Amino acid sequence: MGGEVCLQVSRLLQEAGFDNQWGFSSVIHAQQGDTVVVNLTNSLPTENVPVHWHGIRQSGTPWSDGTEGVTQCPIMPGDTFTYKFVVDRAGTYISIPCTLWNAIISRAVWIHIVSEPDGVAEPFVYDKELSIILKDWYHASTYQQSTGLSSIPFGWVGEPQGHNMIVVEADGSYVEPFETKNLYINSGETYSVLVTANQDPSTNYWITTNVVNRKPSTPTGLAIFNYYPNHPRKHPPTPPTTGPLRNDTDSQLAQSRAIKAHHDFVQPPPPTSDRVIVLLNTQNLIDGFTDTFDQNPPPDSYDVENHDIFNVPDNVNATSSNAIYRISFNTTVDIILQNANTMTAGKSETHPWHMHGHDFWVLGYGRNKFDMEKDPAMYNLVDPIMKNTVALYPYGWTALRFRADNPGVWIFHCHIEPHFFMGMGIVFEAGMEMVGTLPTSIMGCGETKRLIKPRFCG
Numbered sequence: 001m002g003g004e005v006c007l008q009v010s011r012l013l014q015e016a017g018f019d020n021q022w023g024f025s026s027v028i029h030a031q032q033g034d035t036v037v038v039n040l041t042n043s044l045p046t047e048n049v050p051v052h053w054h055g056i057r058q059s060g061t062p063w064s065d066g067t068e069g070v071t072q073c074p075i076m077p078g079d080t081f082t083y084k085f086v087v088d089r090a091g092t093y094i095s096i097p098c099t100l101w102n103a104i105i106s107r108a109v110w111i112h113i114v115s116e117p118d119g120v121a122e123p124f125v126y127d128k129e130l131s132i133i134l135k136d137w138y139h140a141s142t143y144q145q146s147t148g149l150s151s152i153p154f155g156w157v158g159e160p161q162g163h164n165m166i167v168v169e170a171d172g173s174y175v176e177p178f179e180t181k182n183l184y185i186n187s188g189e190t191y192s193v194l195v196t197a198n199q200d201p202s203t204n205y206w207i208t209t210n211v212v213n214r215k216p217s218t219p220t221g222l223a224i225f226n227y228y229p230n231h232p233r234k235h236p237p238t239p240p241t242t243g244p245l246r247n248d249t250d251s252q253l254a255q256s257r258a259i260k261a262h263h264d265f266v267q268p269p270p271p272t273s274d275r276v277i278v279l280l281n282t283q284n285l286i287d288g289f290t291d292t293f294d295q296n297p298p299p300d301s302y303d304v305e306n307h308d309i310f311n312v313p314d315n316v317n318a319t320s321s322n323a324i325y326r327i328s329f330n331t332t333v334d335i336i337l338q339n340a341n342t343m344t345a346g347k348s349e350t351h352p353w354h355m356h357g358h359d360f361w362v363l364g365y366g367r368n369k370f371d372m373e374k375d376p377a378m379y380n381l382v383d384p385i386m387k388n389t390v391a392l393y394p395y396g397w398t399a400l401r402f403r404a405d406n407p408g409v410w411i412f413h414c415h416i417e418p419h420f421f422m423g424m425g426i427v428f429e430a431g432m433e434m435v436g437t438l439p440t441s442i443m444g445c446g447e448t449k450r451l452i453k454p455r456f457c458g
Contacts, residue, residue: 028095029113029115030114030115031087031114031115031116031117032087032089032116032117033088034086034087035084035086036084036085036087037084038084040075040081040082040083041078041080042076042077042078042079044077046077047077048068048077050066050067050068050074051066051095051096052067052095052096052356053066053085053095054096054188054354054388055093055171055190056088057357058085058356059086059088060086061085062357062406062407062409062410065357065408067410067411070409070410070411070427076445087114090114090116090122091171091173092113092131092172092192093113094133113129114172122174123262123265124166124194126194163195163197163198163199163205164179164180164181165181165183165195166178166194167179167180167191167192167193167259168192169191170189170191170259170385170387171190171359171387171389172388173261173265173385173386174261174265175261175262176262176383177194178258178259180255180258182243182244183255184251184256186389186415187352187389187415188354188388188389201227203236203237204224204225204226204227204234204235204236206223206224206241207222207223207224207225208220208221208223208240208241208242208243209221209243210242210246211246212244212246212247212248212252212350213246213350214349215246220240220242220243222240249393252391252393253365253396256362256365256393260384261383261385261386266383267361267386268383269332269363270401271381272332273332273334273401275327275332275334276334276336276372277300277325277333277336278300278301278302278370279335279338280302280307280338281339281340281351281414282341282342283313283343297325297326298325298426302338304369304372309340310341310395311341311345312341313341324427324428325426325428326428326430327404327428327430329404329407329434330430331404332401332403332404333404334363334399334401335360335402336370337351337392337397337398338370338397339392339395339396339397340395348395349394350393350394351414352389352390352391352392352414352415353389353390353391353412353414353415354412354413355388355389355410355412356388356411356412357408357410358388358403358405358406359387360387360388360390360400360401361384361400362384362385362387362399363380364379364380364399365396365399366378366396367396368396368397369397370397375399379399389415404430404431405430405431406430407430407432407433407435408430408432409427410429412425412426412427412428
């Protein structure tokens with residue numbers, strides 16, 4: 001406990017970005033309280049890249065969060081950046097390039113497994129630990145995809161390609177264990193599950209994955225659950241299952257509602273909040289831009305009375321803003337994610353929202369339009385799970401609460417990469433006067449680094 005884990009990464013991004021294969025994954029093992037130091041050299045010839053340490057709150061080190069244009073300049077080709085941070089809790093996390101659009105280099109993924117401190121046991125036991133990454137595999141270049149998303153007409157990028165599970169952990173928080181046959185995993189989420197090998201050992205068994213929410217354009221993903229000494233490539237005798245229906249929102253909603261904090265690890269949320277922000281999830285055509293540095297504060301809500309969430313929005317022309325949410329330090333904030341119709345009639349999509357720098361309590365989910373007077377009475381204030389990524393389901397709402405107790409500037413965004421690219425996210429800041437002196441190493445981009453001296457951030 002309290003040791004240092006050092007990694008030197010040089011050719012990784014070059015190999016992972018352009019091998020035209022599945023990419024690269026590696027595992028970082030650390031213990032709660034350890035300091036992780038990663039010296040990352042970008043060997044890509046033309047792409048800039050930052051790396052976000054998913055689920056690590058970066059308390060005291062917001063400059064290591066790895067968000068391009070928010071907490072750091074991206075690492076330019078040939079440059080090296082040092083990430084240094086403390087892992088402050090046990091859990092299973094991922095680290096990914098975090099840029100507005102770079103599907104190619106997103107093939108490089110680290111899993112970081114953080115164990116409990118010495119003398120502290122997990123609330124479950126197991127014999128062996130395996131990690132599985134579900135990643136996107138696109139059939140177009142970064143340029144082709146970003147051009148399609150920025151064009152008229154709009155061009156979408158396409159879709160990525162017998163035992164029950166006991167869910168025990170989600171996004172680094174222990175959950176009250178529950179059993180399930182199918183596990184819905186939204187982009188950006190991490191889960192730990194227990195699987196007992198208690199079936200007939202004379203054969204192997206299928207593991208299947210499939211796309212939900214959208215109609216799949218790819219076949220079911222297959223893996224084999226191998227019982228030794230059967231050959232690992234021996235096909236099971238039965239055909240693979242296809243899983244639940246892609247548009248079975250009831251089943252997905254039931255799983256989300258079943259996730260509660262483990263009874264020994266409950267952190268009750270504050271009973272009330274100091275501020276409520278409602279984010280309407282829809283689509284608009286952007287027909288113009290505000291001033292480059294717009295100082296007008298972003299809205300805390302939308303036209304709740306008149307906006308019809310079940311139909312194509314009337315406000316098809318909109319402007320964009322780079323204003324941020326300024327939140328008083330250590331205050332409690334509720335965010336209501338309200339889903340609505342896209343610009344296609346009869347279509348509302350699932351959005352997994354991910355918050356940097358904080359965990360939040362998931363207070364509840366609901367259908368239709370959120371009612372500010374009635375729906376808060378349904379909040380779970382007893383044993384809500386704390387997560388960093390949460391799903392918003394079609395034509396419904398999701399309520400979360402967090403305490404702005406981590407000084408810095410943080411992004412909160414949809415974790416579906418094309419949606420993020422198209423602007424589905426916000427930036428908020430709290431306690432900037434407490435950040436202190438910024439490290440010289442994070443100043444500037446490329447040649448400008450040598451021209452900039454650190455200053456107090458206040």
